[in-house]
Amino acid sequence: MTGQKLAQRNYYGKALADLAAEKENVYVLDADLAGSTKTSEFKKVAPERFIECGIAEQNMVGIASGLAASGKIAFASTFAVFATGRCWEQIRLAVAYPKMNVKIVATHSGISVGEDGASHQALEDMAIMRALPNMTVISPADAYETYMATKAIADYDGPVYMRLGRAEFPCITEEGAPFVIGKAHVMREGSDVTLIGTGQMVSVCLDAAEILASEGISAEVINMATIKPLDTEAIAASVGKTGCAVTAEEHSIIGGLGSAVAEFLSQEMPSPLMRVGTRDTFGESGKPDELFKKYGLTADDVVAAAKASIAKKE
Amino acid sequence: MEYSADQIANMANILRLDVIEMTAAANSGHPGGSLSAADFMAALYFRILRHDPANPQWEDRDRFVLSKGHVAPVLYAALAESGYFPKDELITLRKLGSHLQGHPVRGKVPGVEMSTGSLGQGLSMSCGIALAGKRDGKDYRTYCLLGDGELQSGQNWEAAMFAHHYGLSNLIAVVDRNRLQITGNTEDAMALDPLPEKWRAFGWNVIVINGHNIRQILDACDKAKASRKNPTVIIMNTVKGKGVSFMENNAGFHGKACNHEEYLQAVKELKEVIQ
Numbered sequence: 001m002t003g004q005k006l007a008q009r010n011y012y013g014k015a016l017a018d019l020a021a022e023k024e025n026v027y028v029l030d031a032d033l034a035g036s037t038k039t040s041e042f043k044k045v046a047p048e049r050f051i052e053c054g055i056a057e058q059n060m061v062g063i064a065s066g067l068a069a070s071g072k073i074a075f076a077s078t079f080a081v082f083a084t085g086r087c088w089e090q091i092r093l094a095v096a097y098p099k100m101n102v103k104i105v106a107t108h109s110g111i112s113v114g115e116d117g118a119s120h121q122a123l124e125d126m127a128i129m130r131a132l133p134n135m136t137v138i139s140p141a142d143a144y145e146t147y148m149a150t151k152a153i154a155d156y157d158g159p160v161y162m163r164l165g166r167a168e169f170p171c172i173t174e175e176g177a178p179f180v181i182g183k184a185h186v187m188r189e190g191s192d193v194t195l196i197g198t199g200q201m202v203s204v205c206l207d208a209a210e211i212l213a214s215e216g217i218s219a220e221v222i223n224m225a226t227i228k229p230l231d232t233e234a235i236a237a238s239v240g241k242t243g244c245a246v247t248a249e250e251h252s253i254i255g256g257l258g259s260a261v262a263e264f265l266s267q268e269m270p271s272p273l274m275r276v277g278t279r280d281t282f283g284e285s286g287k288p289d290e291l292f293k294k295y296g297l298t299a300d301d302v303v304a305a306a307k308a309s310i311a312k313k314e
Numbered sequence: 315m316e317y318s319a320d321q322i323a324n325m326a327n328i329l330r331l332d333v334i335e336m337t338a339a340a341n342s343g344h345p346g347g348s349l350s351a352a353d354f355m356a357a358l359y360f361r362i363l364r365h366d367p368a369n370p371q372w373e374d375r376d377r378f379v380l381s382k383g384h385v386a387p388v389l390y391a392a393l394a395e396s397g398y399f400p401k402d403e404l405i406t407l408r409k410l411g412s413h414l415q416g417h418p419v420r421g422k423v424p425g426v427e428m429s430t431g432s433l434g435q436g437l438s439m440s441c442g443i444a445l446a447g448k449r450d451g452k453d454y455r456t457y458c459l460l461g462d463g464e465l466q467s468g469q470n471w472e473a474a475m476f477a478h479h480y481g482l483s484n485l486i487a488v489v490d491r492n493r494l495q496i497t498g499n500t501e502d503a504m505a506l507d508p509l510p511e512k513w514r515a516f517g518w519n520v521i522v523i524n525g526h527n528i529r530q531i532l533d534a535c536d537k538a539k540a541s542r543k544n545p546t547v548i549i550m551n552t553v554k555g556k557g558v559s560f561m562e563n564n565a566g567f568h569g570k571a572c573n574h575e576e577y578l579q580a581v582k583e584l585k586e587v588i589q
Contacts, residue, residue: 048449049449051445051480053476054472054475054479056472056475056476058435058438058468058469059438059441059469059473059476061438062435062436062437062438062439062442062469063438063439063441063442063445064442065428065438065439065442066428066439066440066441066443066444066445066446067442067443067445067446069427069428069439069442069443069446070443070446070447070450071446072446089432090435090469093429093431093432093435094428094429094435094438094439097419098419098420098421098429099421
């Protein structure tokens, strides 16, 4: 049911368990966090294809690469900080360069990890994965989309990074809606400003659009679930109509969705753009909603950015 | 026709000559570690591996991963001499547009299984391949050639733990123990000894041999293939730059090609011993 609060990682586990029956060449690897990433759901149904790697992420990526070289679809999961940072160069050489059929699926991305603090809050993962040639980067908007995206990346032959959250947050897509890699979705139509969100921030953008509507401002909301390849056609169509944009991501404004959209707009259709995200800073311990407020990731922050972007149109 | 030990030893010198020619033509590359591994590479491609150069994707082939990817020249030489691609392509090493990149690239060269070059990663990849073989009930073996210096990288020991934990008896690691890395002696840079004990402690079968004795190489691989429980490491004591007098035990030739005078001298020495 749309609006229900669900955790993306639970639907990742569910999709993996279903994939176990659908594709006999799916292997799942984890680095001692299966209970948290929910790859444990796969282990329950296909223990012989679940590979516990211990706390050794660099080796895990190499194992995944070797399995892929042997015809397997290898899903490797752990927390986003470790899945991308600890083994970035392993992903570069063993996965991205040879275009291996490896899916790095990370949970516990972003600041909503909460109380564990900055060491566990990945705010740079999309930036460092997006910089790798051959790498597809996906950040689903909710649990339902996570399920469909997991199935879609299993069908795609090549390297993928997918980031998921830890906490429960509202579902805004329809359960079972088809997921197409590289395709953005207009979630709400509008004419004054384009709000481009990814991950949990799509839901925040929809809340912001409601607030803006109450003030007579018409906002269009786009769910940019694929950061790379970026759906530039969808951006061009929307910004061509509204004339300005806001990006919103639970990630640094350096290198992620905001950067990707800025790169496109500045080169192809210069337009006012404001970026909502963390601002060249590490996070800290706290409750997710407290952290969203402190680090400028609330609907009110998106509303303020939308107004600033509109003001720059004149 | 099966190669005899003498024929393999001769082929090793042919590979050495190829390496000198290729790196001299490229005016760069890594001849020192290529020469120390040449006897093993000749034994591997002309006797040990179950492979078919005409069918590099044969699914029951033995796999070889060159973890010490900088010695790509000796790998390319072995692949060309055994028929994976024409020998006249060897001279394109490191040239713009060549499939013979400075470090091996999967998909560019027939017979190259994995992309390597950043040290410390090949054993992990090999574990993945060996694990797939076990799970699929295949009887192929996976060989992985490691440099000794690269064992300073921790990922190798993650992989060593993994291979033992998963009982990868179909995995054979081979360490080219030439005791030299770029900055000099491995024991001065970051001591590796006692190396056999380290591998034993990780649960591996350990075989120590003279890496320039073909019979010892063949015997060690036969023993490794007989393992039914644990992975095996063959530690080959070797001489960096083996086969060319002025390159032997000379760390200066780790990553430097011969100049013209050195090239002429090296070719002369090798041609004198090639039958």
